[in-house]
Amino acid sequence: MENNKLMKLTLKIWRQKDAKAKGGFETYQVEGISPDTSFLEMLDILNNKLIHEGREPVAFDHDCREGICGMCSLYINGKAHGPDSEITTCQLHMRKFKDGDTITIEPWRSAAFPVIRDLVVERQAFDKILQAGGFVSVNTGGVPDANSIPIPKADADESMDAAACIGCGACVATCKNGSAMLFVAARVSSLAKLPQGRVEAQRRAKAMVAKMDELGFGNCTNTGACQAECPKGINIAHIARLNREFLSAKFKD
Amino acid sequence: MEDVKAIRNGAKKASDIEEKDRDYYLERRYPAFGNLVPRDVASRAAKERCDAGFGVNETGLAVFLDFKTAIERLGEDVIRARYGNLFQMYEKITDVDPYKEPMMIYPAVHYTMGGLWVDYNLMTTVPGLYAIGEANFSDHGANRLGASALMQGLADGYFVLPYTIGDYLSKKIQAPKVATDTPAFDAAEKAVREKIDKLLAIKGKHTVDEFHKKLGNVMWEDVGMARSKESLERAIAQIAQLRKEFWKDVYVPGENGEFNQEIEKALRLVDFLELGELMARDALNRNESCGGHFRVEYQTPEGETLRDDEKYAYVAVWEYKGADTAPEMHKEELHFEVAHPAQRNYKD
Numbered sequence: 392m393e394n395n396k397l398m399k400l401t402l403k404i405w406r407q408k409d410a411k412a413k414g415g416f417e418t419y420q421v422e423g424i425s426p427d428t429s430f431l432e433m434l435d436i437l438n439n440k441l442i443h444e445g446r447e448p449v450a451f452d453h454d455c456r457e458g459i460c461g462m463c464s465l466y467i468n469g470k471a472h473g474p475d476s477e478i479t480t481c482q483l484h485m486r487k488f489k490d491g492d493t494i495t496i497e498p499w500r501s502a503a504f505p506v507i508r509d510l511v512v513e514r515q516a517f518d519k520i521l522q523a524g525g526f527v528s529v530n531t532g533g534v535p536d537a538n539s540i541p542i543p544k545a546d547a548d549e550s551m552d553a554a555a556c557i558g559c560g561a562c563v564a565t566c567k568n569g570s571a572m573l574f575v576a577a578r579v580s581s582l583a584k585l586p587q588g589r590v591e592a593q594r595r596a597k598a599m600v601a602k603m604d605e606l607g608f609g610n611c612t613n614t615g616a617c618q619a620e621c622p623k624g625i626n627i628a629h630i631a632r633l634n635r636e637f638l639s640a641k642f643k644d
Numbered sequence: 645m646e647d648v649k650a651i652r653n654g655a656k657k658a659s660d661i662e663e664k665d666r667d668y669y670l671e672r673r674y675p676a677f678g679n680l681v682p683r684d685v686a687s688r689a690a691k692e693r694c695d696a697g698f699g700v701n702e703t704g705l706a707v708f709l710d711f712k713t714a715i716e717r718l719g720e721d722v723i724r725a726r727y728g729n730l731f732q733m734y735e736k737i738t739d740v741d742p743y744k745e746p747m748m749i750y751p752a753v754h755y756t757m758g759g760l761w762v763d764y765n766l767m768t769t770v771p772g773l774y775a776i777g778e779a780n781f782s783d784h785g786a787n788r789l790g791a792s793a794l795m796q797g798l799a800d801g802y803f804v805l806p807y808t809i810g811d812y813l814s815k816k817i818q819a820p821k822v823a824t825d826t827p828a829f830d831a832a833e834k835a836v837r838e839k840i841d842k843l844l845a846i847k848g849k850h851t852v853d854e855f856h857k858k859l860g861n862v863m864w865e866d867v868g869m870a871r872s873k874e875s876l877e878r879a880i881a882q883i884a885q886l887r888k889e890f891w892k893d894v895y896v897p898g899e900n901g902e903f904n905q906e907i908e909k910a911l912r913l914v915d916f917l918e919l920g921e922l923m924a925r926d927a928l929n930r931n932e933s934c935g936g937h938f939r940v941e942y943q944t945p946e947g948e949t950l951r952d953d954e955k956y957a958y959v960a961v962w963e964y965k966g967a968d969t970a971p972e973m974h975k976e977e978l979h980f981e982v983a984h985p986a987q988r989n990y991k992d
Contacts, residue, residue: 409903427702429737435853442851442897442906450905458733475736482736508903555729 398424398485401493402437404449410505410513416495426486430473431456431463433485450509456481458622461557464564465510466497471561471620479559479622499564503571503607516606517558517574523602524595525578527588546584553581555623562617562625568609573617575599576633577625583636593640600637651700658700658708658746669693669707673947679709682787682988684938685947687751688869694750706748715743751869755793756919757936758782761961765808766800772816774809776800781959785935786949840900843910848893852909855890859883859913859920867924872940876928883921890917922962922971929973932956948988957985 399422407414421437428436431453438448454462463480467473473483488494496510504512556577563571579596582588588595611630618627647665650656670689671678679686690707693699700706715723720743724731731742738748755778760768762780767773777797778784784792823829866879890913898904933942933949934956942950959976 439851439853442895445897447897448906450903458736477732478736482733484737484739486739511903 396426396490397422398426398488398490398492400424400433400485400488400491403493403495404510405497406447406449406509407498407506409508414506424485426484428485429456429481430465430467430483430485431481450507450511452511453481458482459557461559464499464512464559464561466499466564468495471499471565472559472622476619477622477624479557482622499560501560501563501569501608503569504560504563512560514558514560516608517560517571519606520571520575520599520602521558521578524591524598525582527582528591529587540586542585550581550584553577553584553625553629556581556621556625557623559622561620561622563608565616565620566609566611567614567616568612569607570611570617571603571608572611572630572633573621573625573627575603576627576629579636580629580632583632593636593643596633596636597640600633645697648698648700652702652704658710659712659744667698684786684788684869684936688938688947690749690751691869699750701748701750706750708746709749710746711742712746753864753868756923757784757788759919765811766804767808767812772812774805774812776805786938788936837900839911839914840907842891843894843896843907843914844898844900846891846894846896848895850889850893851895852906852913855886855894856909856913856916858886859916862886863920863923867920867927870938870940871927873928873931876924879924880921880928883917883924887917887921890914918967925971926960926962929960930956944987946989951985951987953985 399420402419402421403416404419405414406417419437419441421433421440424433424436431451434449434451441448452462452464454460456463458479458481461479463472465472465480467480467483472478472480474487475483498504498506498510499512499514501512503516504514507513554577556574558574560574562573563569566572579592579599582595583592613627613630615627618625647656647661651658651661668678670681670686673689674681674685681689693707694705697704698707700708711723723743734740734742734747740748758778758781760775760780762768762775765774766776766780768775768780777800778793780800783796783799862879862882866875866882894910896906896910898906900907927937927939930937931939931942932952932955933939934951935949938949942952944950957978957980959978961974961976962971963974965971
């Protein structure tokens with residue numbers, strides 16, 4: 392707040408017409424940016440300027456702008472969601488940069504996330520993994536009483552911590568192997584910790600891992616980069632739980 | 645006022661303001677409830693303070709919410725367990741630690757709190773099209789709290805739809821795949837294409853975002869938490885004017901048939917211009933205050949909502965009559981047999 396100085400920035404942004412086109416960086420200047428501007432607002436300002444100049448605005452994903460929907464992405468200066476921890480790009484503010492900085496903005500880069508345009512990538516692969524097992528089966532008919540299945544608070548908390556995953560894909564973009572293990576682990580773990588999800592826990596782990604492999608995601612080599620860049624701070628201990636579920640399912644085969 | 649200025653220009657922090665110099669305006673006005681007044685009352689009071697010039701932050705659009713005494717009473721750990729995720733979000737956005745400094749808060753509009761007419765099975769006027777969650781009539785009144793939208797989505801999806809949608813599907817189970825080579829499909833496709841081509845052909849001087857911002861300002865100032873006959877009439881005129889300007893002077897770059905976010909935004913804004921005007925018309929028609937609808941002319945001396953059940957105990961359903969035609973209102977009368985509406989009272 393005390394830093395009232397408006398900033399002038401140079402942006403190097405990845406532009407790519409569509410999935411097939413060859414992309415490249417283009418350089419833009421923005422001026423008069425308040426440090427209290429969010430990163431996406433700064434891009435809005437740039438786009439408004441580009442449109443007025445008769446140039447193509449930069450395509451980027453966004454929705455809630457509160458850090459809870461998982462739509463925004465962006466690789467900023469070589470880091471997923473930019474230079475701050477446990478936030479999404481929409482929560483990143485320009486005060487994290489200095490006047491005169493050059494900022495490099497790229498899309499998520501992963502074989503499983505093809506570029507749709509500029510900074511927008513196709514993340515349907517995550518939906519397909521979820522469809523493979525990210526659900527619990529419930530009986531039809533009368534709704535059961537909410538308190539009929541007691542769940543220890545520690546389990547509920549752990550499940551909720553895993554459920555905090557917003558499916559943004561930062562883990563995949565960050566991982567040198569392009570692995571979706573943290574995403575899959577968060578889903579498997581959050582359901583495996585609850586009695587409702589226990590029933591299908593092992594089948595789920597197998598189905599989701601198989602889908603992940605099929606869709607071209609890489610394998611996990613425990614570098615821990617995903618945890619460091621996860622905007623929701625999902626712990627890689629969940630990957631251990633996924634492995635446990637997966638292995639015990641395999642032994643039963 | 646000196647303190648307000650000092651805070652705005654950064655000379656003082658909120659925690660520098662002594663207890664005796666603070667104005668706990670909610671506790672002053674509502675001694676019995678204080679900060680626990682319902683959300684609409686707290687929101688209007690916050691906007692009133694800011695409109696009167698007491699707002700903090702560089703923009704003057706914020707009041708303080710101080711957790712100091714709560715932290716003293718319960719300990720930081722308890723507060724962290726309860727609100728940790730929200731406090732983290734706040735800290736990242738404002739760069740201020742809410743465990744040490746009071747939080748700057750300001751009311752904001754999110755969502756329209758309902759909209760689509762549905763029947764008791766949650767089906768819209770389009771057969772087979774169900775609307776659940778806050779897209780439909782909305783269960784929430786003035787005290788619409790955080791995550792209410794989520795609650796309604798879950799409640800409709802868990803408690804209502806499983807019992808209603810099956811009835812519709814049971815008759816359609818043998819139905820073949822919906823064909824796209826029908827005159828109705830062709831007409832719909834043609835209409836959308838024409839609309840997009842029309843937008844692209846305008847090539848005016850203002851961006852979609854610029855029009856969107858103008859509409860947002862009209863809605864916030866004149867159709868917001870407190871409305872009046874005067875403000876609503878002004879809003880209707882302004883929106884009509886804005887719509888005219890939009891169709892004459894908007895610039896939507898790029899082409900059709902490619903990934904084009906500006907077309908998407910423009911199409912949404914066309915809808916918002918319609919919906920915004922409809923909201924203003926509906927609010928103007930309802931000469932009472934009720935639920936989330938607060939007309940300044942209709943309030944008790946204590947500032948509470950004043951309903952007129954004689955004249956307005958109905959749900960207003962507006963029928964779309966085309967883009968340039970005024971919508972038609974249908975009334976669904978409300979009959980209360982067991983629980984009867986009463987006057988809310990947060991004063992004592």
